[in-house]
Amino acid sequence: MTAPVAGAALPLLDIRDVAKRYGRVAALAGVSLEIGQGEFVALLGPSGCGKTTLLRCIAGFVAPDSGMIAIDGIDVTALPPHRRPLNTVFQNYALFPHMTVAENVGYGPARRGVPRAEIAREVDAALAMVGLDGFAPRRPSQLSGGQQQRVALARALINRPRLLLLDEPLGALDLKLRKQMQLELKRLQARLGITFVFVTHDQEEAMTMADRIVVMEGGSIAQAGPATEIYARPCSRFVAGFIGEANLLDLVADPDGRLRARIGGAAIVAPLSGSGSGVGLSRVGMLRAEALRPATADVPDAVAATVTDVVDTGGQVLVHLDAAGIALMMRRLGDARAAFAAGQRIHVAWSPEALHVLPEQAG
Amino acid sequence: MTRLPAFLGALRRDMPWPLLAAPLLFFAAFFAFPLAVVLVASVTAADGGGLTLAHYARVLLDAYHWDILWLTLRIAFVTTAIAMMLGYPLAYYLVRVVEARWLRRACVVLLVIPLFTSNIVRSFGWMVLLGRVGIVNETLQGAGLIERPIRFLGSETGIVIGLVYILLPFVVLTTGNAIAAIDRRLEEAASDLGAGPAQRFRTIVWPLSLPGLLSGAVIVFTLAVSAYVTPALLSSGRVTVFSMLIYQQYASVFDFHYGGALSVVLLVATLLLLWAAAAIDPTRRRT
Amino acid sequence: MIARVALGGLAWLTLAYLAFPLVVILGASLTTTEFLAFPPRGLTLAWYGRVVADPSYVGAFWTSTWLAALAAASAVLLGLPASLAIARHDFPGKAALAALLMSPLLLPHIVLGAALLQYCVHVGIARTPLALLVGHTVIVAPFVIRAVLPLLTAEQRALEEASMDLGAGPFQTFCRVTLPLVRSGVVSGALFAFISSWINVELSMFGTTASMTTVPVKLLNHVQYQVDPLIAAVSGITILAAAAAIVAIDVVFGLDLLAERK
Numbered sequence: 001m002t003a004p005v006a007g008a009a010l011p012l013l014d015i016r017d018v019a020k021r022y023g024r025v026a027a028l029a030g031v032s033l034e035i036g037q038g039e040f041v042a043l044l045g046p047s048g049c050g051k052t053t054l055l056r057c058i059a060g061f062v063a064p065d066s067g068m069i070a071i072d073g074i075d076v077t078a079l080p081p082h083r084r085p086l087n088t089v090f091q092n093y094a095l096f097p098h099m100t101v102a103e104n105v106g107y108g109p110a111r112r113g114v115p116r117a118e119i120a121r122e123v124d125a126a127l128a129m130v131g132l133d134g135f136a137p138r139r140p141s142q143l144s145g146g147q148q149q150r151v152a153l154a155r156a157l158i159n160r161p162r163l164l165l166l167d168e169p170l171g172a173l174d175l176k177l178r179k180q181m182q183l184e185l186k187r188l189q190a191r192l193g194i195t196f197v198f199v200t201h202d203q204e205e206a207m208t209m210a211d212r213i214v215v216m217e218g219g220s221i222a223q224a225g226p227a228t229e230i231y232a233r234p235c236s237r238f239v240a241g242f243i244g245e246a247n248l249l250d251l252v253a254d255p256d257g258r259l260r261a262r263i264g265g266a267a268i269v270a271p272l273s274g275s276g277s278g279v280g281l282s283r284v285g286m287l288r289a290e291a292l293r294p295a296t297a298d299v300p301d302a303v304a305a306t307v308t309d310v311v312d313t314g315g316q317v318l319v320h321l322d323a324a325g326i327a328l329m330m331r332r333l334g335d336a337r338a339a340f341a342a343g344q345r346i347h348v349a350w351s352p353e354a355l356h357v358l359p360e361q362a363g
Numbered sequence: 364m365t366r367l368p369a370f371l372g373a374l375r376r377d378m379p380w381p382l383l384a385a386p387l388l389f390f391a392a393f394f395a396f397p398l399a400v401v402l403v404a405s406v407t408a409a410d411g412g413g414l415t416l417a418h419y420a421r422v423l424l425d426a427y428h429w430d431i432l433w434l435t436l437r438i439a440f441v442t443t444a445i446a447m448m449l450g451y452p453l454a455y456y457l458v459r460v461v462e463a464r465w466l467r468r469a470c471v472v473l474l475v476i477p478l479f480t481s482n483i484v485r486s487f488g489w490m491v492l493l494g495r496v497g498i499v500n501e502t503l504q505g506a507g508l509i510e511r512p513i514r515f516l517g518s519e520t521g522i523v524i525g526l527v528y529i530l531l532p533f534v535v536l537t538t539g540n541a542i543a544a545i546d547r548r549l550e551e552a553a554s555d556l557g558a559g560p561a562q563r564f565r566t567i568v569w570p571l572s573l574p575g576l577l578s579g580a581v582i583v584f585t586l587a588v589s590a591y592v593t594p595a596l597l598s599s600g601r602v603t604v605f606s607m608l609i610y611q612q613y614a615s616v617f618d619f620h621y622g623g624a625l626s627v628v629l630l631v632a633t634l635l636l637l638w639a640a641a642a643i644d645p646t647r648r649r650t
Numbered sequence: 651m652i653a654r655v656a657l658g659g660l661a662w663l664t665l666a667y668l669a670f671p672l673v674v675i676l677g678a679s680l681t682t683t684e685f686l687a688f689p690p691r692g693l694t695l696a697w698y699g700r701v702v703a704d705p706s707y708v709g710a711f712w713t714s715t716w717l718a719a720l721a722a723a724s725a726v727l728l729g730l731p732a733s734l735a736i737a738r739h740d741f742p743g744k745a746a747l748a749a750l751l752m753s754p755l756l757l758p759h760i761v762l763g764a765a766l767l768q769y770c771v772h773v774g775i776a777r778t779p780l781a782l783l784v785g786h787t788v789i790v791a792p793f794v795i796r797a798v799l800p801l802l803t804a805e806q807r808a809l810e811e812a813s814m815d816l817g818a819g820p821f822q823t824f825c826r827v828t829l830p831l832v833r834s835g836v837v838s839g840a841l842f843a844f845i846s847s848w849i850n851v852e853l854s855m856f857g858t859t860a861s862m863t864t865v866p867v868k869l870l871n872h873v874q875y876q877v878d879p880l881i882a883a884v885s886g887i888t889i890l891a892a893a894a895a896i897v898a899i900d901v902v903f904g905l906d907l908l909a910e911r912k
C-alpha cells in the first residue's frame with residue numbers, strides 16, 4: 001500500500017445512493033458519501049434520522065434496498081459482515097458476557113487463527129493502549145461503563161481495521177468521563193491513523209472530535225463539511241438550528257435590491273448574497289448568538305430589545321431577548337452575568353458580516 | 364454463648380410469622396415429617412426394635428439392586444442424552460428459524476399439550492404404537508425393513524422412547540428460553556470481528572444457551588430416574604426399574620423399613636447426581 | 651442452506667414425534683371395533699358414550715377435579731404468603747426455607763407418595779380424601795411460588811410504599827396494590843398447580859381406593875389388565891380438555907414463550 005495522496009486518491013469508503021426502507025419509513029433515502037483514508041467523520045443528527053442504519057449498512061448488518069458501498073474501491077455491498085475489513089464499537093458495547101476481558105479482546109485474532117501466545121501478546125498491548133492493564137481476567141459484568149467502553153474499543157482496534165465504526169460509543173457515560181474519552185479517542189485516532197466514522201446526536205461531541213461532520217435529517221444528508229464551515233455557513237434552517245445557538249431572521253429584498261431584516265423600527269441590511277436578488281425576494285439569515293453584543297441606542301442599526309431570561313451555563317451566559325416580537329439569543333462571557341436582568345431594556349447590535357444568508361432553497 | 368439469646372431474639376423479631384406460619388407448619392407436617400418417618404423407618408428394625416443398618420445392607424449388598432439401579436440410571440442417561448439431542452435443534456429452530464409468530468405459538472401449544480396430559484395417557488399412546496401389531500411394527504414390516512415385529516414393549520428401548528417423548532418438552536422450553544434471551548447484537552459483534560456462521564454458533568450461541576440446555580437436562584434426568592408410570596406401562600413387567608421396587612414394597616409387600624431404605628437410596632442417588640451436575644456445570648461464573 | 655433444511659427437517663420430525671401418540675389415541679378412540687385399532691375402522695362416538703355412562707369414570711372425573719381445585723386453592727393460600735415473606739423480608743434461613751418449599755419439584759414423587767402413605771397410616775388418615783389433598787398440595791405449591799416470586803420486584807415494593815405513604819393501611823395496600831400486581835402470577839401458578847394435580851399418578855396411586863380414585867390412577871389400573879378403546883376415549887377426553895385449556899391460556903396470556911426478547 002502506498003500512502004494515500006490527498007484528493008487524488010480513491011476514497012477509503014464510497015457510499016453511493018444507499019437507500020433503505022422499513023415498511024413505510026425511509027430510514028435512508030439515497031445517501032452518498034465519500035470518506036478518505038485517516039479521516040475522523042462524525043455522523044450527526046437527531047434520533048431516528050438514520051445514523052445507525054447507515055452505519056449498519058456499512059458494517060453489513062443491514063442490506064440496503066439499493067445503492068452501493070465500496071471500501072478501498074472494492075464493492076462490498078453483498079459481502080457478509082465477517083468478510084469486511086472494518087470493525088465496530090457497538091452502541092451498548094455488545095461485550096460477550098461469557099468471556100473474560102482477554103477473551104473478548106482476543107476474539108478477532110482467534111478467528112483469524114493467530115497462535116495463542118501471539119494473541120496473548122496482542123491482547124496485552126491492546127489493553128495497555130486503552131489503559132486497562134491488569135483487567136484481562138475480569139468479566140464484563142465486573143467492569144464499570146467506562147471500562148466496558150474501553151474493552152469494546154480494544155476489541156475492535158486489536159484487528160487493526162482500515163475503518164472503525166462507532167455508534168454513539170460514549171452515550172452511556174457520564175459527562176465528565178465522556179469529555180475525557182472524547183479527547184482520548186481523538187488522540188488514539190490521530191496516533192493510529194485509522195479512519196473513524198462516529199455516530200452521535202451530540203453536536204458538541206461532533207464538533208470536538210471530528211474533522212468532518214455529516215449532518216443527517218430524515219434519512220438524507222443535510223450537509224457535510226468541516227465543523228467550522230458547518231457552524232459558520234449552515235445550508236439550511238435545520239442545520240443552523242441543530243448546531244449551536246442560531247438566531248434566524250427573515251430577510252426581504254428592498255427596491256434597491258438589498259436584503260433587509262426588519263426588526264421593530266430598524267431595518268438591518270444584510271450583506272449582498274451572490275445569487276440573483278430582486279424586489280420581494282425573501283431569504284433567511286442566520287446570526288450566531290455570540291455575534292450579538294450589547295450596544296447603545298446611538299450605534300447605527302442597533303436593535304432595542306427586552307431581556308426575557310438569563311441562563312448561566314457556567315463561564316458563559318445566554319441572554320434571551322425579545323426584539324419587537326422576534327426572539328433573539330445573545331451569548332456573553334460569564335462575568336457579564338450581573339449586567340443583565342429579566343425585564344431590562346437594552347440595545348444589541350452585530351456586524352453585518354456576521355449575518356450568514358442561507359442558500360435559497362433553505363427558505 | 365451470650366450471642367445465642369441475641370440470635371433467637373433476631374429470629375423472633377425478623378421472621379414474618381403471620382406470613383410464614385401456615386406454609387411452614389404445613390410443609391413441616393406433610394413434607395419434612397413424612398420424609399423423616401421414612402428415614403427413621405429405614406434405620407429401625409422391623410420388629411420395632413433399635414437402630415439397624417440391616418435394611419441398607421439388604422439393599423446395597425445385593426447385586427440385584429445394583430443391577431436395577433444401574434439400569435435405572437442408564438435409562439435416565441440415555442433418555443437425557445436423546446432429549447438433549449432432539450430438544451436443542453427443535454428449540455433453536457422454533458426461536459431462530461420460525462418467523463411467523465402464529466406458527467411458533469402453535470408449536471409451543473403442541474409442546475405444552477403433552478405436559479398437560481397425564482403420563483398414563485401419553486404412555487398409553489406408545490403402547491398402542493409400539494405393540495407387536497402396533498403401527499410402528501406394521502409400518503416397518505410393510506416397508507420391508509424388518510421381517511418379524513421388533514419387541515419394543517418390555518424392552519429398554521421402548522421405555523426410553525416413552526420417556527424421551529414425555530420429557531422432551533422440558534428441554535425444548537428451557538433451552539428455547541435461553542436461546543430467546545441471547546442478545547442478537549452479540550452475534551453481530553462476533554461477525555463484525557470476523558466470525559462466520561459456524562464460529563458464531565460455537566463461540567456465542569452455544570455457550571450462552573448451554574445453561575438452559577443443562578437445566579432442562581437436570582429436570583429430565585431427575586424425572587427419568589424416578590419415573591414410575593412410563594416404565595411400568597412400557598415394560599410389560601419384563602424390565603424393572605428402581606421406582607417399581609419402591610412401589611412394590613409400599614403397595615403390596617408393606618415392608619416400610621426395606622421400602623424406606625430403597626426410597627432413601629433413590630433420593631440420595633438423585634441428589635448426588637444433581638449436586639454433581641451443579642458442581643461440573645461449565646457455565647458457572649468464576650468470581 | 652443444507653444445514654438449514656436439515657435443521658428444519660429434524661425439527662418437524664421431532665414435532666411429529668410429539669404429536670403422534672396424541673393423534674393415535676384420538677384416532678383409536680373412534681374405532682367401531684371392540685379392540686384398539688389405528689387407523690380406526692369405522693368412526694363412532696360410542697366409546698365416549700360408554701365413558702359418560704360409566705359411573706365409576708364419571709366419579710373419577712369428579713374426584714380428580716375437586717382434588718385439583720382444592721389443591722390449587724390450598725397452594726395459593728400457602729404459596730402467596732410464603733412468596734411475600736421471601737420477597738419482602740430478610741430473616742435468617744431464608745434461602746433454606748425457599749429451598750424447602752421448592753424441593754417437591756425435584757424429589758421423586760414416588761418417594762413422597764410412599765412417605766405420605768406411611769405417615770398417614772401412623773396418623774390414621776391413610777387413604778382418606780384429606781391425605782390425598784395434603785399430598786397434592788405439597789407437590790403443587792411450588793408452582794404458585796415460582797410464578798409469583800418473580801413478580802414481587804423491588805419496583806413493586808416502591809408502589810406499596812407509595813400506597814402506605816398515601817394513607818392506606820397494610821391490608822388495604824395488599825388488596826389494592828400488591829394483589830393486582832401479582833394477579834397474573836397467582837392465576838398462572840394456580841393453573842399449573844391445578845393441572846399438575848389433575849394429571850398426577852405417582853403420588854395419587856398411594857392414596858386412592860376403589861371407591862375414591864382419580865382419572866389417571868383409574869386409567870393406570872385399567873390399562874394394566876385390559877387395553878380397549880374405552881381407555882382411548884377416556885384419554886381422548888383428557889387430551890381434548892388439555893388442548894382446550896392451553897388454547898384458552900394462549901388466547902388470554904399469549905403463549906409466545908419462545909419469542910426473542912428485544
Ligand SMILES: Nc1ncnc2c1ncn2[C@@H]1O[C@H](COP(=O)(O)OP(=O)(O)O)[C@@H](O)[C@H]1O
Binds near residue numbers: 047
Ligand atoms: N429494524 C428496524 N425495523 C423497523 N424500523 C426501523 C428499524 N431500524 C430502524 N428503523 C427506523 O428507521 C429510522 C432510522 O433509525 P436509526 O437508523 O436507528 O436512527 P438513529 O440511529 O439516527 O437514531 C427510524 O425511524 C427507525 O424507527
Ligand SMILES: [Mg+2]
Binds near residue numbers: 051052
Ligand atoms: Mg442510533
